[in-house]
Amino acid sequence: xxxxxxxxxxxxxxxxxxxxxxxxxxxxxxxxxxxxxxxxxxxxxxxxxxxxxxxxxxxxxxxxxxxxxxxxxxxxxxxxxxxxxxxxxxxxxxxxxxxxxxxxxxxxxxxxxxxxxxxxxxxxxxxxxxxxxxxxxxxxxxxxxxxxxxxxxxxxxxxxxxxxxxxxxxxxxxxxxxxxxxxxxxxxxxxxxxxxxxxxxxxxxxxxxxxxxxxxxxxxxxxxxxxxxxxxxxxxxxxxxxxxxxxxxxxxxxxxxxxxxxxxxxxxxx
Amino acid sequence: xxxxxxxxxxxxxxxxxxxxxxxxxxxxxxxxxxxxxxxxxxxxxxxxxxxxxxxxxxxxxxxxxxxxxxxxxxxxxxxxxxxxxxxxxxxxxxxxxxxxxxxxxxxxxxxxxxxxxxxxxxxxxxx
Numbered sequence: 001x002x003x004x005x006x007x008x009x010x011x012x013x014x015x016x017x018x019x020x021x022x023x024x025x026x027x028x029x030x031x032x033x034x035x036x037x038x039x040x041x042x043x044x045x046x047x048x049x050x051x052x053x054x055x056x057x058x059x060x061x062x063x064x065x066x067x068x069x070x071x072x073x074x075x076x077x078x079x080x081x082x083x084x085x086x087x088x089x090x091x092x093x094x095x096x097x098x099x100x101x102x103x104x105x106x107x108x109x110x111x112x113x114x115x116x117x118x119x120x121x122x123x124x125x126x127x128x129x130x131x132x133x134x135x136x137x138x139x140x141x142x143x144x145x146x147x148x149x150x151x152x153x154x155x156x157x158x159x160x161x162x163x164x165x166x167x168x169x170x171x172x173x174x175x176x177x178x179x180x181x182x183x184x185x186x187x188x189x190x191x192x193x194x195x196x197x198x199x200x201x202x203x204x205x206x207x208x209x210x211x212x213x214x215x216x217x218x219x220x221x222x223x224x225x226x227x228x229x230x231x232x233x234x235x236x237x238x239x240x241x242x243x244x245x246x247x248x249x250x251x252x253x254x255x256x257x258x259x260x261x262x263x264x265x266x267x268x269x270x
Numbered sequence: 271x272x273x274x275x276x277x278x279x280x281x282x283x284x285x286x287x288x289x290x291x292x293x294x295x296x297x298x299x300x301x302x303x304x305x306x307x308x309x310x311x312x313x314x315x316x317x318x319x320x321x322x323x324x325x326x327x328x329x330x331x332x333x334x335x336x337x338x339x340x341x342x343x344x345x346x347x348x349x350x351x352x353x354x355x356x357x358x359x360x361x362x363x364x365x366x367x368x369x370x371x372x373x374x375x376x377x378x379x380x381x382x383x384x385x386x387x388x389x390x391x392x393x394x395x396x397x
Contacts, residue, residue, distance in 0.1 A: 103317075103320075105349060105350070105353060106313065106317075109353060109356075109357075112357065116360060116364060119364075120364065120367070123367070123368060123371060124371070127371035127372070127374070127375050130375035130378065130379065131374060131375050131378045133382075134375070134378035134379045134381065134382040135378050135381075135382075137382045137385065137386065138378070138381045138382045138384075138385040140385075141382075141385035141386050141388070141389040142385040142388070142389070143389075163307055166307055166308070166309070175363070175366075178366055178367070178370050179366065181370055181373070181374070182366060182369055182370045182373060190381075193378070193381060196374055196377055196378045196381070199370075199374055200371065200374050203367055203370045203371055203374065204367075204371075206363060206366070206367055207363070207364065207367040210359075210360055210363035210364065210367075211360065212307050212309060213356075213359075213360075214356040214357070214359070214360040215307070215309040215310060215313065216308075216309040217352055217355070217356040218349075218352055218353050218356050219309050219312055219313045219316065220352075221345070221348045221349045221352045221353075222313070222316065222349055223312075223316045224345055224348065224349075225342075225345040225346065225348070225349045226316060226320050228341050228342055228345040229342055229345070230320070230323050230327070231341075232339060232341065232342060233327055233332050233334070234327075236332070237327070237330055237332055245331075247330055251326065251330065254288040254326070255323060255326050255327070255330075257287065257288045258287065258288060258289065258319060258322060258323045258326070259323065261283060261284075261287045261288075261289070261319055262316065262319050262320065262323070264283055265280065265283065265312060265315055265316055265319065266316065268276055268279060268280060268283075268312060269276065
């Protein structure tokens with residue numbers, strides 16, 4: 001029997017979708033001043049005249065504000081490539097070499113996650129420079145005292161950190177917070193610089209936790225697949241043993257224990 | 271359960287298993303690696319156990335070539351379905367992160383413009 005493309009296999013988005021963020025087919029980490037043109041609630045925008053005046057004021061008052069121009073050249077976030085989800089070739093191998101099937105998928109997912117992590121880290125670095133710079137200037141000109149300004153490096157480090165603290169609850173909480181901010185009718189600057197900084201950190205946390213969540217979600221079915229595959233091979237060995245093939249029965253038992261270990265590990269959760 | 275508890279549980283499972291000593295040592299090293307999240311460690315351990323099983327099976331003359339069956343087909347389907355779903359959700363989250371960071375950066379810059387403007391007004395009113 002040959003395993004074909006699973007019935008009902010679809011490349012369409014999964015059921016769990018957030019209406020506020022699923023309006024794009026791919027991920028577009030494109031830096032720029034545009035906020036969310038889809039939203040009806042666009043924060044107060046500066047006119048070209050306002051911007052020109054602001055720039056003149058900035059030049060006159062503070063000179064170069066120190067934004068790293070190279071930060072504007074952040075590469076686009078790569079989308080999941082077709083080959084990452086392609087199943088036909090791997091499924092062919094179920095018939096000829098069972099052990100490669102799950103491993104191939106895991107490799108593809110690892111490649112995808114690697115690209116997502118890199119794009120995310122770059123985006124955080126870029127946004128962190130803008131936010132830190134703007135907040136620093138705001139604090140200076142508004143004469144605020146006693147307010148710590150989050151450095152761009154600090155935020156970038158947070159973005160590069162692995163989510164060692166991942167739990168499903170933390171992920172849900174971080175996501176709710178970020179959705180609330182994105183959908184907020186009030187421009188973030190009206191809510192204070194502290195709010196902007198805290199929310200930036202929350203948003204970065206969501207990115208980290210989301211990457212950890214994707215890894216977790218795929219690891220478990222992969223382990224179950226491996227356990228089933230090995231279980232089937234073990235049964236075949238047992239049948240050969242019953243038919244008189246010389247096999248150390250203790251070795252069969254140890255193998256059985258290892259397959260059981262695989263199953264147990266697959267259901268371990270944080 | 272936090273990550274440390276899960277790691278401890280994983281360590282105990284490995285210790286009480288019939289994995290080879292070499293595999294156990296390797297597993298302990300992986301579990302002790304604090305630079306990796308638990309899912310990543312778990313994935314590595316799963317691959318390690320798989321390798322150990324694979325060696326045993328091969329030494330018993332099983333070459334891994336086999337016909338698929340309903341059970342395996344179902345596991346493949348589950349894996350593919352979860353991969354697609356996880357990929358889509360991650361993309362969705364990353365779009366959300368992307369847009370929110372843009373919004374925050376723009377908001378911060380507008381706040382900066384306001385602060386500068388107010389500061390200038392204050393200076394001009396004094397002169």
